[in-house]
Amino acid sequence: MELERNVVPDLVKIPMASPEMPQHRDYEAQLRALRQHYTILDSSRSLIEFLGQEPALYALLAEAVQHLKDAFGERRLVQVRIQASDDGSLLKAAVQLPADFGDDPERALQSFDEEWWLKNCSRSGGSLVFDYEIRDAI
Amino acid sequence: MPFDWREFLIVAHGLRHDTGEGAQRTCLGRAYYYVYNLGLSNARALNFTQEPPGLHKKLWGWCQMQRDPRIIKLGNLGLRMHSIRLDADYRDTPIANLASEVKTQLSRAQTFEGLVAQSHGSAPPAALAQ
Numbered sequence: 001m002e003l004e005r006n007v008v009p010d011l012v013k014i015p016m017a018s019p020e021m022p023q024h025r026d027y028e029a030q031l032r033a034l035r036q037h038y039t040i041l042d043s044s045r046s047l048i049e050f051l052g053q054e055p056a057l058y059a060l061l062a063e064a065v066q067h068l069k070d071a072f073g074e075r076r077l078v079q080v081r082i083q084a085s086d087d088g089s090l091l092k093a094a095v096q097l098p099a100d101f102g103d104d105p106e107r108a109l110q111s112f113d114e115e116w117w118l119k120n121c122s123r124s125g126g127s128l129v130f131d132y133e134i135r136d137a138i
Numbered sequence: 139m140p141f142d143w144r145e146f147l148i149v150a151h152g153l154r155h156d157t158g159e160g161a162q163r164t165c166l167g168r169a170y171y172y173v174y175n176l177g178l179s180n181a182r183a184l185n186f187t188q189e190p191p192g193l194h195k196k197l198w199g200w201c202q203m204q205r206d207p208r209i210i211k212l213g214n215l216g217l218r219m220h221s222i223r224l225d226a227d228y229r230d231t232p233i234a235n236l237a238s239e240v241k242t243q244l245s246r247a248q249t250f251e252g253l254v255a256q257s258h259g260s261a262p263p264a265a266l267a268q
Contacts, residue, residue: 087190087195092221106242113211113214124199129218129221
């Protein structure tokens with residue numbers, strides 16, 4: 001689905017959890033908004049739980065949408081999944097690229113970093129990873 | 139004499155053309171643990187004092203919080219390599235394009251050690267033969 005640039009601010013406006021609103025309702029709204037731009041590979045419940053533990057990540061994912069498009073091109077599938085381990089969990093957002101992706105994907109990632117992520121990664125608490133994955137066939 | 143963690147990178151590099159999935163996953167893990175130990179040692183020297191559990195995330199998150207752009211880059215590289223290592227060691231479904239992941243992981247390890255050397259004002263270790 002192709003979305004216009006002005007969609008992103010609306011996505012960012014969805015409220016974070018607050019004492020006035022039930023948290024689960026906020027996170028469900030956040031999840032619905034994220035699904036417009038990301039393919040979520042985990043269950044809604046798992047992701048809502050993760051966003052509840054790391055509330056800064058929603059805004060980062062929302063803000064990243066346009067920067068990912070700028071770096072990797074429009075209409076790229078971006079998969080989001082939780083990576084669990086016995087030493088903590090990460091949330092990974094991976095741009096899916098074809099094997100014949102024209103530009104050097106590391107260069108595209110570096111562009112994403114320089115333009116936005118390096119200035120904002122301090123908000124993630126080491127819990128969010130943006131990367132790409134090369135697929136044999138997309 | 140302390141263990142030279144770069145031996146892990148040399149092991150990983152030696153496995154890079156092995157087409158067995160176990161070898162390739164091991165390559166991803168060893169390359170990461172080289173970078174993790176190098177990054178941890180570097181951060182300890184800069185007053186990183188946190189302890190386990192969750193030390194991997196704490197380390198890279200701490201790097202991302204620093205003012206020095208080189209340290210922030212180390213945090214990003216380390217976290218991305220950590221993420222690839224998690225798939226290698228915890229995910230039982232096939233990893234798409236594992237050969238590409240190996241190439242990326244090794245390249246990032248060399249970038250990482252170059253940045254660490256640069257932050258110390260020293261020359262980067264010699265690149266491993268292709």
